Amino acid sequence: MCGLIAVRALHASAGLEQRARSALASLARRGPDAEGLLTVEQAPATLLGHRRLAILDTSSAAEQPMRCPISGTVLVFNGAIYNFVELREELRALGCLFVTDGDTEVLLQGWRLWGEGVFARCNGMWAAVLWDAPSGDLIYCRDRLGVKPLYLHHDGHHVTLASEISAIAAIRGGYPAPNPEKLFDFLVTGFSEQGTATFFTGVQAVPPGQVCRMSRAGRFSAAPYHDWPEPGSAEPLSSTEVRGLVEDAIRLRLQADVPVASLLSGGLDSSIITHVALGASQQNRQRLSGAFTYGYHDAVQSAFDESARATAFMGDSGHAALHRILRFNPIPSADELMNLVSVQGEPFSTPSAIAGFRTYRAIREQGYKVVLSGEGADELFGGYTARYHALATRDAFKAGKLLHMIRLLRYRTFAPGLLLNRLVWDLPLPAVGALLRRKRPSVGLMSEALWASQRHRLEYLQERMRSNLETRLRQDELDNLLPMSLRIADRNSMSAGIELRSPFMDHRLVQRAFATPALTRVGEGRSKALLRDAFKGLLPEAIIETPKNTGFGHAEQFLVGRLPWRELLDDLPSGLAAFIDVDGLRAQLAQPRKHSTLWLALSVALWYRRFHA
Template identity: 55%
Template structure:
């Protein structure tokens, strides 16, 4: 786990090395253990840089950039190939000889043996840039879901690739202008990372599941190396398969040469992962050190504190000595708010991510740097019942399935107001736009110029929001929700030098989940029915039968009125007026009891000030 940069100039470039080093320095928090930079002039000026967080093979032999002695290929790699031991055995059977115990060397030998067929064999998360000696081409790709980030800027004269946008900005000599389209989508629907665009013009994310080749002349070609199955196109999940796949995914992700911990909330997902981890503790190359739980110092937020539930669970399992609790004040101070904004480097949709921002720092201070979390479980198994059940009610209403609609409303699981919010997206475009401008604070605080210029984008956002439950859950996993969650989690964790591994995102489990009907995965009003059935024998009934917990950082999510933003918002760059009606934003905040969507506008303002002031 680490940070990578790659620069290639298609014109003479005497400043390549200092620009590459400057970019690499910007990634220091991602890889505090070592760094390496290789600069070549042939076939064209090219630099490959790496910041290392040492997790597999802690020796200097595993540092990067790493060169293959047989082929001359050079690689920089961010992520983990969890099945590297199995791939290594295959390669050794083919006659390959290894000099390290790292997964990085498996990539080099795998490329030599299988070429582009390597990555479909890999189970892991990765952003890889490889310089192919025979062709002079730069090859780069991301994992199937884009768990690990890779951004690119290609203007015809140079190509810049990096794990974070700040590194590209360092290589370019500054941040590009803001991207109005990205800001519009974020203010209207709270979306980011739903396509390859970023909040910066000219910087894009490398799409997950694609492989690129760039020649020495700058010619680029690409192809998709992975396609997700359509519903019904693969074997659906049942409880037995769900259990087997998740257990194997977790065991693979426990492979590490440093201790691993889990985040334990006392809810279903984290309890399952912690239980599997405890059972797999004796597996080769595994050292599970326990679980960390987040709680609050403030008595007023006791309702959101899950430390007692988590402690009770660990005590029942006889593992209380391996349970660690970190408590924090829900409301941050200005310094912490500023640090989170800088770490994220883009607007973020909820202040609830303060919880993980704090937690990863606490885990690092305790001496750990590998964490298992439950990212993806809500999207794959229908955990967002507050979103999905109103959509099910809307689907029933559209299809005139009145008994199903009445049952949902009578259960209390779907409030009429929530149903009306979903139905609003069915309104004609002009009427929907007028309603959003009037009633949604983040849209009301959008500048008139941005609304006028970008309002045609509302049509695409509306089409996305009109999707039924089946398509909504698929979209949330592949494009709208999970990619955004992964981006925020990566930046929070890596700003503290922490590697996060997500067993629910094992591609084998994701494929089977996407091929399984949404109602089978989600089930009743609790959500995650399939997951509950799969692990009912391992969990206390109170865990299996309880509805979704309040969630990580739930208290922070609703404390906008108490966030220390007023002083920051009192001195904003005048250019922000191109995107926000700043006086309206200040007025909305001064009213108190701000609507949660107002955070979207506040986040845009905080981000813009941190980058462009």
């Protein structure tokens, strides 16, 4: 788990090494343990740089950039290959010799023998860049779900790849201009990671699940190494199979040469992870030595945390001594909020992100470098009850299945107004636009210029919002909610030098889940039915049966008006007026009742203040 850069100069470029070192310095928090920078000898000039967070084989022999002694190929790699031990044995049988005990050398040797096929063999999370010595090509690749970040910028002088946009800014000498299209989509939908575009013009996220290549002559190509199945293309997941896959995914993600902890909310997903990890902790290189819960000092807000349930769970399991509750004031200071904005690098959808920002720092201070968390479970198994049950009810209504619709309504798992919100997207486009401008503050606060220049995108957004439950669950996993959650979690954890591992992101589990009907995974009258059934009898019934009603940073999500917005909205750069009605934002934040989407406009304003002043 680290930070990386790769820069290919298309023309002679003075001072490139100095800028590369500045780029690495911007990634220092991702990899505080070591730094490496290598310039390859062959034209065109190519630099590969790395900041290391040492997790597997913490010796200097495993530092990067790592060069293959046989082929001369150079690798920089951010992530973790969880099945590296099995892959290493295969490679040894083919004659490979290893001098390290980690996953980086396995990936490098695997590339030499298997080429692009190495990535399909890997179970893990990664962003990798290789300078392939035999061809001189630059190869770059992300894991199947894009857990680890990698961005690309091509300005005609340099092609830059980096773990964060801050490193690209260091290479080019400043941040690119805001991307109006991305700002429009975010203010309408709240999604920040749809597609590969970023909030900075000209900076793209490298697509997950593909092997990309830039030849020495400057030609780009890409090919998928993985495809996700369509619903019904295989036998549906059974609860027994779910349990086996989840348990194996957890055990694989315990491998480390440093202390490992879990993030324990007291809910279903984190309890599953902690329970299984504790049971596996006697195995070699697999030991869970801590469980951390986020909570509040304020008695009023303590109703929003699950620390009491987490404490009971750890006590009943006989591991109370491993449990730590981290308590905070839900309202951040202006400095803390702006530090979070800096770390995130782009607008983000919820102020609850402050919870992870604080938690990972506190966990790191106690000596941990690896944390297991439950990202992906809610999107894969339908944990957002109101969101998915409202969609299922709308689908039944549109299909004329009125009895099914009435049955779903009787469960009362969502407010009836949510059904109307879903149906609004079926209105004629002009009516949709007018309603959004009047009823959704984040849209109403767009500048007239942004609305006029980008409103044509409503047709594309309307098409997506009309998607049925099956399609939406898939979109949420691959292109909406989960990529957004992953970005927030990656920046927060890496800003503290923490490697975050998510067992529910194991591609074998996702592969099988995508072939299983959405409503089977979600269930009627409850959420995550398939996952709950899988661990019934293994976990306490209270955890299995209790619906999801709070979340990580739950209180912060509803306290937008109490954030220190007044001082932060003073002296804003004048250019923000091209995107946001700042006076209107101030006025609405000062009102007693505040719509949740006000945060979206505030997030854009704070991001602009930080990166475009």
